[in-house]
Amino acid sequence: MTDPAAQAARTDPAGGADPAAAQPAPTSDSAAFAIRTTDLTKRFGRSTVVDGIDLAVPRGSVFGFLGPNGSGKTTTIRMLLGLASASAGEVRVLEREMPANLARVLPAVGALIEGPGFYPFLSGRANLHRLDSADGFASASTRQARVERALERVGLSSAAGKKVRAYSLGMKQRLGIANALLTPRELIVLDEPTNGLDPQGTREVRTLIRSLAAEGTTVFVSSHLLSEIEQMCSHVAVMRAGRLVAQGALDDLRGAGRTHLRLTVATPDAPTAVATLSRLGVPPAPLGESHPASHPADRPAVRPANDSAIGPAIDPAADAAESTALEGELPETVPAETVVAALVADGVRVRGFAVERASLEDLFVELTGEGFDVVQ
Amino acid sequence: MLLALAAVPVLIAVAIRLTDDGQGGGGGPAFLDRITQNGLFVGVTALVVAIPLFLPLTVGVVAGDSVAGEAGTGTLRYLLVSPVGRIRLLVVKFAAAAVFCLAATLTVSVAGILIGLALFPVGPVALVSGDTVSVGESLLRSLLIALYITLGLLGLAAIGLFISTLTDAPVGAMAATVVVSIVAQVVGQLSQLEWLHPWLFTYHWLDFADLLRQPIEWSSFGANAVLQLAYVAVFGALAYGRFATKDILS
Secondary structure, three states: OOOHHHHHHHHOOOOOOOOOOOOOOOOHHHHOEEEEEEEEEEEEOOEEEEEEEOOEEEOOOEEEEEOOOOOOHHHHHHHHOOOOOOOEEEEEEOOEEEOOOHHHHHHHEEEEOOOOOOOOOOEHHHHHHHHHHHOOOOOOOOHHHHHHHHHHHOOOHHHOOOEHHHOOHHHHHHHHHHHHOOOOOOEEEEEOOOOOOOHHHHHHHHHHHHHHHHOOOEEEEEEOOHHHHHHHOOEEEEEEOOEEEEEEEHHHHHHHHOOOEEEEEEEOOHHHHHHHHHHOOOOOOOEEEEEOOOOHHHHHHHHHHHHHOOOOOOOHHHHHOOEEEEEEEEOOOOOHHHHHHHHHHOOOOOOEEEEEEOOHHHHHHHHHOOOOOOOO | OHHHHHHHHHHHHHHHHHHOOOOOOOOOOOOHHHOOOOOOHHHHHHHHHHOOOHHHHHHHHHHHHHHHHHHHHOHHHHHHOOOOOHHHHHHHHHHHHHHHHHHHHHHHHHHHHHHHHHHOOOOOEEOOOOOEEOHHHHHHHHHHHHHHHHHHHHHHHHHHHHHHHHOOOHHHHHHHHHHHHHHHHHHHHOHHHHHHHHHOOOOOOOHHHHHHOOOOOOHHHHHHHHHHHHHHHHHHHHHHHHHHOOOOOO
16 A cells, blocks of 8 residues: 555645545635535434534634534544544535545644543553554555654653553653654644643644644644634634634634723722723723732832822822723724823822733633533 | 463362372263373363353453453553554454453363373373374364364354443453353253354364364364354454444543
8 A cells, every 4th residue: 555656646745635536626716725624513313512613714724613622623633534433514624525535634633632641551662663664645654753753842851661550641642753753644633632731742742733733734733722723823713612712813803702802000099090091082991800928028119109109198008099991992093102191190009900802811701701601 | 360260170180199098990070080090181171171161251352351451541542542453453353352362271171181291191082983093193182172262253253342342341241241151051051052153263162072073073173163263253343344434532
């Protein structure tokens, strides 16, 4: 099964389709997508786990697939890879209908699915050799070199001779990623790739994904960790209870989530600050949680400014009072420095001031609901 | 597991050697008393002892583990996305189980012959039909018997493979396969169910005595082969039907 022509086609840097395949020429509409699903649905008995989702993963993107636990991410991935059959809907991976073209598509797809799975009694290296020899399309002559390269890329070279039984969760995870990298791929699917990794490992995985993307590989990453997706993805889709609630380029999605900037003010003079902010057109600021004054050393520097300000007399007792965090949405038309100046002019003791663009987390929570309850 | 199987003839031979009172003859199962006269019989005797339980047990473990074991360690999904075709996976798994059947019977047979050579006198072998064959010829007959029993185990291996596609718990599949083989043997003992007996995959298990006749009586070999191939076909098809469309959620 080491047909040189097929091999050459797969390593073709342009990522050209297998010429031997008698496939109709992909339409211009689908050519841009590494994964495209239409009304993809999966039912187990009476419960619908994946409910008519239309995924569109552009080629060359790093696509973040977000959703709380139990929202149907892994089931979707299993359907994409032909492990589970869809109850309804269509899947196209690398411009080919699935699962009809499994044998043609999967050699170009690397995957880490719901955690690594290895034989505990074999070494990491032996496990990779075994999985690679199971792949009928992978060349046996280059196996040694490819396995070593994959191990090196995930930083496992020194531990490759150890039995997988002795591996930590993070090492197994790395080995799972190495397995996905064994041959040149057009698409890599990583399901929760940073599970069990230490912060350093997480960072390495991020770097790895970026380097894969730089090579032109499409990377499809599922995660419930937003910060991670935010840091490395160009596109995002958000799942909730089996439905796709948002999808698109990360920047577009951020913009669609909240058009306003979020303003946070920490001050012990909450009532005055609320009045000032309202006057400036910053929407009525809801009272946040109380925080104990955390930086007493800063106060002497603030005091003179307060003393010189012409404002309402300030009760010295309030000086020891706790700061209150006020939150508000800052319209694009109001510059942040105007707000600070106005607050100070009104004698508000500003102990903290921050303007943030809405994070993906806000959007995520907005879309999927808060709390730990798994949506049924 | 092969070591445990090899221990069967060794145990038998040592036990008989130690209790041999020098008079020859005596009770015990068929063949058992003849070991003292000819060490070559240890292999056959050990197979007779191993057929009802030890061999089905090991085959059940191997066949039951074949697919469910991969599911249990989480490697099944990685094999399938490598990609390995589902049919190919089943064929390879069955081939591996068949190779194990052969290895298991040969292990018992060879270990028996070796321990027999070591502990008992060896000479030309008297067959069931009364003829006598040379040592070389008798070794050939031993190999034939091993092949016969291997063939007999293929049906069980196919059943084990099918059961293995039903579950993600390898232990359950192993146990179920062994239970099936025991139930088949128990049913084979009930005269009330005699009409069923020729359909049991265990029916021909102990009929290899025909290979110890001169000339060799091939009819039971053929009947065994047909029966086992039928089992392989039926349970192979069931395993395929189950596995080809199964959602791999392990």
